[in-house]
Amino acid sequence: MADSKKWVVMATAQTPTNIAVIKYWGKRDETLILPVNDSISVTLDPSHLCTTTTVAVSPGFEQDRMWLNGKEISLSGGRFQSCLREIRSRACDVEDKEKGIKIEKKDWEKLHVHIASYNNFPTAAGLASSAAGLACLVFSLAKLMNLKENPSQLSAIARQGSGSACRSLFGGFVKWIMGKDENGSDSLAVQLVEEEHWNELVIIIAVVSARQKETSSTSGMRESVETSLLLQHRAKEIVPKRIVKMEEAIKNRDFSSFAQLTCADSNQFHAVCLDTSPPIFYMNDTSHRIISYVEKWNRSEGSPQVAYTFDAGPNAVLIARNRQVAAQLLQRLLFFFPPNSDTDLNSYVLGDKSILHDAGIGDLKDVEALQCPPEITNVPAQKYTGEINNFICTKPGRGPVLLSDESKALLNLETGLPK
Secondary structure (H helix, E strand, C coil), rough: CCCCCCCCCEEEEECEEEEECCCCEHHHHHHHEEEEECEEEECCCCCCCCCEEEEEECCCCCCCEEEEEEECCCCHHHHHHHHHHHHHCCCCEECCCCCCCEEEEHHHCCEEEEEEECCCCCCCCCCCCHHHHHHHHHHHHHHHHCCCCCCCCCHHHHCCCCHHHHHHCCCCEEECCCCCCCCCCEEEEEECHHHHHHHHCCEEEEECCCCCCCCCCHHHHHHHHHHCCHHHEEEEEHHHHHHHHHHHHHHHHHHHHHHHHHHHHHHHHHHHHCCCCCCCCCCHHHHHHHHHHHHHHHHHCCCCEEEEECCCCCEEEEEECCCCHHCCCHHHHHHHHHCCCCCCCHHHHEEECHHHHHHHCHHHHHHHHHCCCCCCCCCCCCCCCCCCCCEEEEEEEECCCEHHHHHHHHCCCCCCECC
């Protein structure tokens, strides 16, 4: 190892978040984070929802340190420690000939790391921020420490930080196989199809609340496993059959089956939360209104146009059959949930703004001129101004990537501290 205390070696990565269409809820092993059932998710386009993480190593660092969204946070938690330990144990030699730096495998145990992470979306509000964050931590450290493991093997490490993180190591549609081994070696993620496989899909997220949720997923899951009989039935009888049908629907791009399974599984997950003692309420009145509007529209069309799914929070993830349907969906959402009069439309609809153009909406006057959807019979329909923080228009996206542009790094190359 080079003697100088001055050198810093860094790696920066970007990792997407993912939204489960067949839900993971409940662990059979709390420490290793082993689930009670398989799950399937769609990876979201990282240009709209992602975590960027820079990791750095230097003999001058005195301890492992981490900053999330600019604030230093403790790394003492068991989940961070599990990931760091697993990665350090697999680290390989690293050489930077240009800088005259050589780190041998045995050196990694003594060296400390600095980690800076930034989410371009709300943390802990039910948008799978921990999934993207822990996946990005594992992916960037694996690159820094020159690990030889493939993405599935890395997913088994990310899983020990946050269960759903294992699914963010791939793009497209991803399956987390629950596995059978007690040590968790076969509980890992595999890619079902790449993001291009079903690229007609458009996803609109209604951010109902960007606040942290009252019941964390971790404690909610634990309470469900201990008290919900419905969870046991779901894991044993329902999910295994749904997984087979969902894989088939994705492979065949069968939207009707996909939508039916996605909505049913989301509703059953929230039924498990209600079946928990004491009951857990992740959705709110706005969430329920969105479900009702989507159900009415789907029924009036005779076949599903939009699938809805809600994770452990009130935010709706709406998956439209194609771009044309997505434009009609956005019109409906803006009709029922218009922004406050002082809100800038540009900050109300985020992500892929071209869908606004497809929907024929250029400004707030266009929103005010929207007609009540034909499937709504009780006219005049009630509007719920200000109930939505914003909408994010996105699509299925790619897996993690290493960023070679040093200007994107979150740590200073000289000091290894946040910029």
